[in-house]
Amino acid sequence: MKYHFSRALRDEDQTRLYCALDYFDTTAYFASADSKKELFGFGVLQQAMSPENLTGDVVFGGCAFDDQLIVNTQLMNGMWFVPKIFVTVYDRYIKFESNTVANFEEWLATFKKRETAQITIRGVTDEQDWLLRTEKLIDTLTTSDTLKKVVFGRQKQYQLSDALDISRLITALKTQKNAYRFILKQHQELFVSATPERLVKVMAGQLETAAVAGTVRRGTTISEDVALGQSLFNSAKNRQEHQYVVDNIFQKLQMVTTDLIVPKTPKLLSNKQVQHLYTPINGRIDPAYGVVDIMRRLHPTPALGGVPQEEAQHYIRLHEKKPRGLFAAPIGYYTANSSGEFIIGIRSMHVNQTTHLATLFAGAGIVSDSNAEQELQETNLKFEPMRQLLRDYTNGK
Ligand SMILES: C=C(O[C@H]1C=CC=C(C(=O)O)[C@@H]1O)C(=O)O
Numbered sequence: 001m002k003y004h005f006s007r008a009l010r011d012e013d014q015t016r017l018y019c020a021l022d023y024f025d026t027t028a029y030f031a032s033a034d035s036k037k038e039l040f041g042f043g044v045l046q047q048a049m050s051p052e053n054l055t056g057d058v059v060f061g062g063c064a065f066d067d068q069l070i071v072n073t074q075l076m077n078g079m080w081f082v083p084k085i086f087v088t089v090y091d092r093y094i095k096f097e098s099n100t101v102a103n104f105e106e107w108l109a110t111f112k113k114r115e116t117a118q119i120t121i122r123g124v125t126d127e128q129d130w131l132l133r134t135e136k137l138i139d140t141l142t143t144s145d146t147l148k149k150v151v152f153g154r155q156k157q158y159q160l161s162d163a164l165d166i167s168r169l170i171t172a173l174k175t176q177k178n179a180y181r182f183i184l185k186q187h188q189e190l191f192v193s194a195t196p197e198r199l200v201k202v203m204a205g206q207l208e209t210a211a212v213a214g215t216v217r218r219g220t221t222i223s224e225d226v227a228l229g230q231s232l233f234n235s236a237k238n239r240q241e242h243q244y245v246v247d248n249i250f251q252k253l254q255m256v257t258t259d260l261i262v263p264k265t266p267k268l269l270s271n272k273q274v275q276h277l278y279t280p281i282n283g284r285i286d287p288a289y290g291v292v293d294i295m296r297r298l299h300p301t302p303a304l305g306g307v308p309q310e311e312a313q314h315y316i317r318l319h320e321k322k323p324r325g326l327f328a329a330p331i332g333y334y335t336a337n338s339s340g341e342f343i344i345g346i347r348s349m350h351v352n353q354t355t356h357l358a359t360l361f362a363g364a365g366i367v368s369d370s371n372a373e374q375e376l377q378e379t380n381l382k383f384e385p386m387r388q389l390l391r392d393y394t395n396g397k
Pocket residue numbers: 151197212213214215276302303304328346347361362363364365366382
């Protein structure tokens with residue numbers, strides 16, 4: 001018999017819930033970009049590498065970007081689970097559901113802040129030849145009759161002195177404005193993301209997705225910020241890069257939705273470090289499909305893969321240094337009534353809590369008009385949310 005409990009949120013609840021994430025072997029945390037909604041999953045009732053075969057009131061997890069298996073990791077090959085305990089915080093109201101716990105207040109009271117180690121960064125390893133490989137990619141795009149766009153990824157490794165605490169990570173992640181925050185923990189592994197990109201949300205038959213592609217940095221003054229945004233909006237290269245994504249989403253959704261609304265011009269979406277071109281796309285989902293079907297259908301959009309999809313994915317597989325795992329892949333949750341929300345695991349890192357190795361990810365959409373040096377700078381900016389997180393964490397913030 002399932003135990004349900006709900007009440008208004010108290011000040012100390014969130015801190016305790018964040019601490020609880022460190023106590024369980026497998027956990028998930030999802031925060032909406034407007035910070036109104038936070039979801040927590042604790043402990044495992046069922047688990048699988050893909051979401052389709054699980055049955056539960058709620059399922060959390062992440063898919064791998066493609067089917068390349070990565071050694072020395074379970075999490076990065078895809079992990080989905082039905083939690084033993086499901087907690088929702090929405091608009092300062094808390095809801096608790098569990099099969100295994102029968103008293104919420106007693107349960108919550110057990111979680112306290114732990115003494116955490118002072119962490120230092122011992123070394124950083126980068127892909128030195130990314131610029132060269134991107135120049136080659138631009139040559140390929142210039143001469144190819146078919147390949148139009150490839151989102152090219154890059155990984156950086158940070159050797160840390162100790163394991164990270166999720167409760168401190170969540171607090172430090174709050175500085176990332178307009179970003180969904182997601183943490184998935186399985187045994188000794190964490191995947192952390194502060195992403196601006198929602199792949200799809202389905203609630204009561206209403207579908208919301210968005211094209212997010214085309215990037216420029218933030219200005220240091222308001223007028224510089226506005227001018228940079230305007231230059232992004234007027235950039236033919238960025239508009240093309242963005243349009244590939246809009247067209248692809250439209251084409252993939254038109255058979256499975258009605259009343260699809262696709263604005264003709266993008267808006268600007270500002271995060272802490274970068275601004276993006278952004279086109280929100282909405283419709284009514286055909287009742288024959290659920291949110292997982294739509295996620296499978298949309299992934300990867302040309303914001304993460306490229307155009308044409310198969311050829312771009314083949315290029316990525318051959319020319320990126322390492323498989324992506326959950327980077328640039330759908331992560332999120334869905335419920336038994338086929339509602340749910342999947343975001344894209346960018347502005348992200350994977351942490352091995354035993355070796356203390358953090359791998360940070362960033363990628364950039366490359367087209368024939370791209371400039372490799374500028375794309376390198378763009379990926380540097382896209383590493384920033386996780387670099388800042390590690391900086392804040394190591395500085396004790
Ligand atoms: C692949 C990433 O960003 C994608 C999402 C938004 C904008 C992008 C761009 O402008 O290149 C990328 O397509 C990343 O942040 O690692």
